[in-house]
Amino acid sequence: MSEGPTAVVSRETRATLAAGEPWPRPSHARIMTVANQKGGVGKTTSAVNLAVALAAGGLRVLAIDLDPQGNATTAFGIDREPGMPSVYDVIMGERTIAEVVRPAGDATGVSCVPATVDLAGAEIELVSTVAREMRLQRAVAAVAADYDYVLIDCPPSLGLLTVNALVAAAEVLIPIQCEYYALEGLGALLGNVELVRAHLNPQLRVSTILLTMYDARTRLADQVAAEVRQHFPDIVLTSTIPRSVRISEAPGFGQSVLTYDPASRGARAYVAAAQEIAQRGVEERP
Numbered sequence: 001m002s003e004g005p006t007a008v009v010s011r012e013t014r015a016t017l018a019a020g021e022p023w024p025r026p027s028h029a030r031i032m033t034v035a036n037q038k039g040g041v042g043k044t045t046s047a048v049n050l051a052v053a054l055a056a057g058g059l060r061v062l063a064i065d066l067d068p069q070g071n072a073t074t075a076f077g078i079d080r081e082p083g084m085p086s087v088y089d090v091i092m093g094e095r096t097i098a099e100v101v102r103p104a105g106d107a108t109g110v111s112c113v114p115a116t117v118d119l120a121g122a123e124i125e126l127v128s129t130v131a132r133e134m135r136l137q138r139a140v141a142a143v144a145a146d147y148d149y150v151l152i153d154c155p156p157s158l159g160l161l162t163v164n165a166l167v168a169a170a171e172v173l174i175p176i177q178c179e180y181y182a183l184e185g186l187g188a189l190l191g192n193v194e195l196v197r198a199h200l201n202p203q204l205r206v207s208t209i210l211l212t213m214y215d216a217r218t219r220l221a222d223q224v225a226a227e228v229r230q231h232f233p234d235i236v237l238t239s240t241i242p243r244s245v246r247i248s249e250a251p252g253f254g255q256s257v258l259t260y261d262p263a264s265r266g267a268r269a270y271v272a273a274a275q276e277i278a279q280r281g282v283e284e285r286p
Contacts, residue, residue, distance in 0.1 A: 023057030023275060024282035029144040032151050032208070033169040038185045039156040041177045042212035045247060046270075047153040048075045050173075052256040053274030055109030059148040062097075063104060065115035066136070066165050067155040068122075073114040077105025077254035080116050088118040090139045091164065092125065097143045106259045111147075123160040132160060133200055137168040158192050166196040171207040173277075176228055178214045178221040178240070183228070207235060208280075210273055214240040239273040242266060 034047040044067065051063040065072040066087060070080045089095035090113065097113055104110035126132040140150060151173075152165045166172065172193055176182050190206065197204040209232050215221045229236050241247070244266035250257040257266045 023054070023059055023278040025059060025148055026278075026281045029147050030149050030171060030281055031140060031144065031169045032149065032171045032173050033154060033162075033165040034151055034173045034175065035154040035162060035165065035189060036174050036176070036185075037156050037158050037162070037189055038181075042175045042241060042247075043156065044071045044075070044153050045251070046173075046175045046210055046212060046241065047151050048072050048251075049247075049256045049258060049267075049270040050274050050277065051104070051110050051149070051151050052107040052258045053271045054149050054278060055107060056258065056271065057275060057278060059109070059278065060146065061110045062101070062113070062143065062147045062150045063110055064097075064113040064136075064140070064150065064152045064165075066119070066152055066161050067115055068117060068120040068161075069155070070115040070117070070119075071251065072153045073112065073116075074254060075251040075256060076107060076110070076112045076114075078102055078112060078114050080114065082117055084114070084116055086116045086118060087113045088116060088122055091119070091122050091135045091161075093135065097139050101143075105254055107256055119161070126160055133163050133167050136164040137201075140168045158188060163192070163196060163200075166193060166204060167201045169201075170203045171205060173208040173210060174206060175210045175212045175241075177212050178224045180220065180224070182224045183231070206232075208277060209236045210239075210241065211236065212241040213243050215243045237273050237276050239269060239276050241269045241273065244269075 034043055036043050051061045055061045073080055085095055085100040089100055090097055101111045101113050104112040152169060154162045154165045193206060211225050242265050246261045246264040247257045247266035250260035253260055257264060261267060
C-alpha cells in the first residue's frame, strides 16, 4: 500500500534524526496558532505531534492548550484536575506561564501549559475585562525567549479564546482534512485572521496549511489536496498526514504518535511535516 507523498521525505528525516543533527533554529521564537473552527480536522492531534517532532529535532517547544476540552493536555499525559494551575489562571491574570507550565509526559523537550474545565467559563468572565484580547499575548511575550517554537492549540470556534491565540501569535497553522468539505468554513477563519491583523496584530499571517487524513487509496484525497494547493500554493506543506489507526490510538495512552509508535506512517509523516516547518522558518528569515 502506498504511504502517500510523505514517504521519501520521512526517510530523509529519520536519517537526520538518527545522525543526531539538530534542526534549523529560528532567529527568534516562532509563535504559531493552530486553528480551524471546523471540528474533526486533526487540529489538536497536529499541534501535539508537531510539538513532539520539533522537540525531537533538538528545538525547544512550548505547547499551550487553549481548548476547554483539554485534549492536548491529555495527549501529553497530564492529568486534568479541576482547580489545578492551568492556562485559565494565565488568561485571568492570576498566574504567569512560568508558574503553570509542566513537562509534557514522555515528550522530551516539550513543555505544556495545560487546560482544565475551568477554561470553559473564561470567555464569559473576560467580556467586561479591559484589553481582554491581549491577555495571552502578554503572558507569552514574557517567556518567548526561552523557546524556539510556541504552538497554541485553539478550540474549534472563533470566540474570544481563539482571538487571544491569534493576537498572541505571528503565524497561523491551519490543518485541513483531505475530505469533501475540506474548505468549508475556511473563509470565516481567514476573515477573522484579517480582522485581527487589521485591528489587533499587524504581524499575523497564515504561514502554513497542513493536509491531514490523507488516504492514498482514494481519488478524492488527491482531488482535495490538488484543490487546496491550487488555492494556497505557497503555504501548503509538501508533507501530508495519512489516515492512521496509530495516530487515533496514541492519545488514549497519554502519548503522541511519535512516542506511541515511532515507526508508524503517522509518526513519520508528522516528523516530515515538522522538519519542513523548521526549514521554511529558516528560509523565510529576512
